[in-house]
Amino acid sequence: MSENNNRPIRVALLGAGTVGSQTARLLVEQSDELASRIGRPMELVGVAVLDPSSVTDPWIERSLLTTDAAELASRADIVIELIGGIEPARTFLLTAIESGASVVTANKALLAKHGPELYEAAARQGVDIYFEAAVGGAIPIVRPLRESLVGDKVLSVMGIVNGTTNYILDEMTTKGIGFDEALRDAQAKGFAEADPTADIEGHDAAAKAAIMALLAFHTDVRIDDVPVEGIAHITAGDIAAASAEHKVIKLLAVVEQTDAGISARVYPALLDETHPLATVHGSFNAVFVKAEAADDLMFYGRGAGGAPTASAVVGDVVTEARHIAQHSLGPVIPIYANLPKAPLNASKAAFAVRFLIHDRPGVLTAIAKEFSDREISINGVNQDIKPTQHDPGYSGEVQQLRIVTHLCDEITLRDAVKAVSQLDAVTGDASIIRVLN
């Protein structure tokens, strides 16, 4: 607590996009308030951007702008990295850490690929690395996993951690529209990028799953360890069938400890309407945690957007500034457990599989045979819900056949679906959605 030195704590900001701009605003507009909370003044000493002329925010003084991120980082106590991507972000962060600065980042792609090296570099140098904004935007989920639950045993984490896909699925559910229309709507409203691939194919959620799995299980998990299924094959007919069963379809990042090891995955899943995650609408995110002693926990809020994400970034900056004012340190990220990674088909699951078929005599028999040949037991078959004109491959002739399995091996299931898809009477893309209880 002894602190004679009252010089301002120097903060460098790398990147002034949507989040960077709002981060600068909070740091500048609330500087007196933040100084009171820290017990020492804090000063934004520079903002590094590629093109200073593009920055027009009234709260960013022109004189703070620079194109030399490395030089700026070298004269700061805390470096905030909001440029995104792997390089040059990784080099900037490592250089800042080596020079003794603590770092705050929202860069999920970087952490999911090189997190352990960064965590280890920070621990070695005796500086901190904070990244609350990298998962779930404004929602405190990193700090609960690093600190609040550190006395407990995390069993599983299930998160709606991508706002774009949740918005699309929620629009399809509430408005009965198809995937393409919902995606265009999301793009028009700014909830989806012009190139939405990383979101709709689940790669963004996979990065967050890797980060959460490492924190939950103290084991080195990277994005390449996370199998991914996206939502592009989900139709209005799938949503209608789910609704008829009082279920909703959500894209989930699921991290869990099983008998076969730990697993981190991203897949669309059917959830009962009564599940707390089922009520997460629009672009909101939520993370549901099961722990041995704490039991069920849920964290809910805005998973993206400039101001919400900046709230998490500045929370980290102030936390770190307090450490600096107290000559103190935050927790290191211990990766000691080396738990095995469960093979893809280690756990059995139930699946809802939807085919589009031409309804000729013998079709159902042929399809059922592909399942029974592989010893996959069928729980229910349903042809009541019709495809709609919102769905790709729609024609009045095509029927929707939905098969819900009992627990089965995933690899075998995918093999059966592939075999069925090759039958003459089957058309279009099948969808495979996991059924959770």
Added chain:
Amino acid sequence: MSENNNRPIRVALLGAGTVGSQTARLLVEQSDELASRIGRPMELVGVAVLDPSSVTDPWIERSLLTTDAAELASRADIVIELIGGIEPARTFLLTAIESGASVVTANKALLAKHGPELYEAAARQGVDIYFEAAVGGAIPIVRPLRESLVGDKVLSVMGIVNGTTNYILDEMTTKGIGFDEALRDAQAKGFAEADPTADIEGHDAAAKAAIMALLAFHTDVRIDDVPVEGIAHITAGDIAAASAEHKVIKLLAVVEQTDAGISARVYPALLDETHPLATVHGSFNAVFVKAEAADDLMFYGRGAGGAPTASAVVGDVVTEARHIAQHSLGPVIPIYANLPKAPLNASKAAFAVRFLIHDRPGVLTAIAKEFSDREISINGVNQDIKPTQHDPGYSGEVQQLRIVTHLCDEITLRDAVKAVSQLDAVTGDASIIRVLN
């Protein structure tokens, strides 16, 4: 990070009730795992109880038991206080702090009454005080307010922070039973104490409101600053009327910043069924936070119970043990803002007021006159919902009259309700429930 000394960090536990017992279990059963997370072993050096012969938990070694809490506390690095109440808990904590130990407590009553003295003593001595379990049990809400949101401006916090009252209201809602029956059911199932006063009159929630208000607004707020309304007057008829409007009744701890100052209150409120807090069932707790940049956040989980509360306690213990291993410190609790406290009637609100009446000619006119005389504008009057045999004062003769006001001054509203209650045709207790949007 330099740490030559690898002697175990000594932890003393004061109290071995439901939470204390589970805390000891987690510390003992997970000791290897926790040592890995801390980077140094941690040892439970003693458990202080009034009657050692009453402790039969297999994970608590007999030799650790003592009746001398003060002596035990004097030989620990971290003292966990789980005995509850004001004294001797306060003296034990202050003595531990003075002797240089950091402390972890779940004692909401003590913190709501003497928190600022304890926070200041800890800051002065350069030790930490953690109390995640004091609000919301297993739910991380203290740490988010102290750290995650420290870069943001909290506008309001609305919490379902008492499991007993939420269980009672939820049973009344889902089963259509009356208050008395729901309370007996809660007692039978262990969700309510034999003497349920502190819960149903809202005092438990008020203590939590005071703690949250201090953290959110950096201002000295104590339990005596928190006006309280309980739920004992709420009838099955009130619940039925709410359901007919697609609303639910919840007992809320509400902490907010208004133009007139800050306020912390506990009251029953009508919430739309679509509000995230409306879906919090049974004895679960949830806290809904609005912040300037983060926007809406919600935290949900088990607000009570031995193991869930112990999860939060041990999370704090491990966090503090990491600080000790790093010669480091957690954040102090800055109380710098001295914001004014809003007077009771500073903000106008809408209310649903329910009277039990003998339906004679002129009754409605007489009642309406008491409102109009005080310039309280009425938004709706409803006599459709009948009282039920579940409700006190029920007889076939008695009707339920429900008046929903426009925004009005609360003191004037209470005056009108008092005047109406004295009319001849009015019987039983009225209920006054705030209408939130």
